[in-house]
Amino acid sequence: MLVAIALALVAIGSVVFHVMSPWWWTPIASNWGYIDDTLIVTFWITGIAFTAIVLFLAYCVLRFRNRPGHRAEHEPENKRLEWWLTIGTTIGVAALLAPGLIVWHRFITVPPEATEIEIVGQQWQWSFRLPGRDGRLGAVSVRLIGPDNPLGIDPADPAGQDDVIVEGGELRLPIGRPVKVLLRAVDVLHNFYVPEFRAKMDMVPGQVTFFWFTPTRTGAFEAVCAELCGLGHAVMRGRVVVVEESEYHAWLERQPTFAPRLAAAQ
């Protein structure tokens, strides 16, 4: 009896906790509402399955617990029942997978008009590189990294001369414009994660990874590192400020670019 009640309480309590929980995802600030929708679908399907299974368990414990004179029924299998359950499960799984794959396809298909920007992780700070007036980022190489050239930009590449470098500061982005974020790491794995944007991807030294999103809400957002990167992992924070387009350009104009910076250093 007690066991059946406890099991039922676990099922009902979990649902109540879920509904009442003040701990929920952050208000979204990007176009990835699709991901939230897929999550909601997943919560519904799995939530129903969980509650049904645990309540049925509680029912069985209550109804078929050992009592004098009670004997179990011998029933090795029931093909029809098994088929129905298998088909039902398959439908449930398909209902999860199909939207998941559709949204994933969107997630990895970068729109052609997206602006490329770059985020570089190193132990334990973030740097950002934004294209200057030409709208293109210059070539880079780890071998060129030095005190004067922290991101390893190729001085010979004309596209890189007007690149804007922000070291350890905050990243500014214009609202409503899709960005393709190129990700690099100079030492170990990192992962630039702003929960409000939902999107993330590891940065891997030796290769360039990416994700894309469109900021949909102005404001300042905190970024954390979401891939263990050593002792300073928890304090590796960054900030992204999403502003109106005009404000963004005014800010960009004021930033130092690569070529003069390198010249000054030399």
Add this chain to the structure above:
Amino acid sequence: MSAIILYIAVIGTIAAWWLSRQRLMAKPWLEVGVAGEAPGTGASEIPPAKLGLWVFLAVVGALLTLFVSAYLMRMHMSHDWRPLPTPWMLWFNTVLLALSSFGLHRAQVAARIGWRQGIEVGLIAGGLAALAFLAGQYLAWQQVMAEGFGVATNPSSSFFYLITAVHGLHLLGGLVALGRTTYRASRGAGLAQLRLSVELCATYWHFLLVAWIALFGLLLHG
């Protein structure tokens, strides 16, 4: 990872074939009595040591295939791969290992017909050829080293040393078993027991020969 996936698929096919003969569709609750035991579904009749060796070879096969997978992935994931000059010694070594394998094959044949002297000659000849192979591998290392390829020079040479070392260590382990068998053969152990030991050694040797040829081919490819 395609090499290891292929390997797992082959193992899986063998397992599926075996399972398909174990009456997995039977309804065991309807079959009471010893009569429920259909032919071939009882315990295996192969001697445990033989079966154990085959399972072990499957594990070693997985290990080597994973090295092959890592080799191929590393080669294609980055652009720094420099082809390794293949030392001519490796060709010679391959012949030695084949001779070694042939020696054990002769020992196995001798064991089957009960020719004791033939067993000993085969085992000793096979063992010596295997030792020569290992020495030859060491010389091949020196040749590669002389070409300027150290362990950390390039992934091609790193893998060369690593893979030859792993293969050599397995052969070394086999030599311990071979030594024991030879010792027992010289002390006049029972023929039935000897027959099994020689057969196990021979199987292991043939496996290592095939593995070496595959690995050598891979090194040539790189």
Add this chain to the structure above:
Amino acid sequence: MSTTSDRLDGIPAAEVADVELYHPRSWITKYVFSQDAKIIGIQYALTATAIGLVALALSWLMRLQLGFPGVFDFITPAEYYQFITMHGMIMVVYLLTALFLGGFGNYLIPLMIGARDMVFPYVNMLSYWIYLVAVLVLAASFFAPGGPTGAGWTLYPPQAILSGTPGGQDWGILLMLLSLMLFIIGFTMGGLNYVVTVLQARARGMTLMRMPLTVWGIFTATVMALLAFPALFVSCVMMMLDRLLGTSFFMPALVEMGQRLNHDGGSPLLFQHLFWFFGHPEVYIVALPAFGIVSDLISTHARRNIFGYRQMVWAIVIIGALSFVVWAHHMYVSGMNPYFGFFFATTTLVIAVPTAIKVYNWLLTLWRGDIHLTVPMLFALAFIVTFVNGGLTGLFLGNVVVDVPLSDTMFVVAHFHMVMGVAPIFVIFGAIYHWYPKITGRMLNEAMGRIHFWVSFLGAYLIFFPMHYIGLLGVPRRYHEIGETAFVPASAHTLNAFISVMALIVGAAQILFLFNLAWSIRRGRPAGGNPWNATSLEWQTPETPPPHGNWGRDLPVVYRWAYDYSVPGAARDFIPQNQPPARAAE
């Protein structure tokens, strides 16, 4: 017992070993360097428990730091990372794998299939001693200069072997890699035994489809482990060479703290592929024995045949096979080719179907059963609840795009603790309460068992269920301190403190369990040979605890499957597997 006349035909000669062989001469060969699979199993279990207690204590320290940041300043970030790494690795490999396969595998396989012992007892003994050395090497890293590695249990390079990670440029990572390699060698020796014993030494009449699901689970998991562990071995060897000889298997060109290192061109993703090629099957290496054991617990204590035995067997085999093609679902946001996501999400969700069938069959075994709420049954029920919970959250993380916001958050921590921490541990508890009477001849104390159950079940659920919601907020895992973070409300810190308190309580309940284990050896109620009225062979041994050789003079002959409970027309509600047909009605 069978009649002796039909004993010899059909039994392979190797099996009718001379019973005289099974009389070890001295105390040392009986209890220390024993070749008896049952003793080896107990040795495995005790060693795994001992190192598991270290991991439990580490989890307390971690929870103290997480729940009450700043209060326990003796826990530095470096130590925190060392604690999580050692906790994770010990629990996954040295506790769960060793206990299920080395512990239960050794004890139960020969008994359940009606064999006298494993087929290679000497190799089996070596397997344990190498495992012990592996554990000691691992434990030694606590005392090595620089301490143990703090790279996280996944040991991802480059950070695992760089100086920004505790133990990266000291002894820590080397000892960890060495210990893992030893573990794999030791395991392979044991694994060969488990596989060949099941293939080779089954008693007469014990066809595969008459084997208890426990044996099916352990057998399949062992086959998987034999094929998956080499991947970990390969990654360990290659990382060791990167660290010691400066090769560039996994190490790309990089600049560490302003210093350009000599590595070039290596691929961190190559390591991740190899690691997870082992790592995902590893999850099922732990889960399949748990599935098997819990099936037997439920069937025995519900006095009902396991429902859908054939589907259960097929599901075990299918899950085992599929688990080799899902590994990259741990790598959706790793930077691998994003198109792999389609394939791996599909295979991952497909595996949910056979898994769900197993859950349904457990439920349908209880349905219309005669449920005895013994302590093993209670833990089996707790397993179903936690496993279903953790399995369903797996559908979030396996479904590629849903994983994107959740990966590397506390949601993942909550998920895998529920599904491969709490759930299998509950099976282990249930199994110990179930088989302890066979191992010692005495029952575990019931009252202590019930307290242990209630605290562990409700406590563990209260730890890990709310933790998912901290992950939903976006709090990353592996943070020694969340600190002031814009998106984390103050209430989340309170919840964290609550989780920590629960963790301490649940941990303390395990001490009661250990006390019970020790106390009941002498004070427990004498159990008799078959206290649960179970059908499978291990309960039919002539002596309890079974001596070396298990079966006395004659090997058992098997006449039926392992689930003849409550058969209509039978006098009692169970018919042992070795009971001849004519006598069933007696």
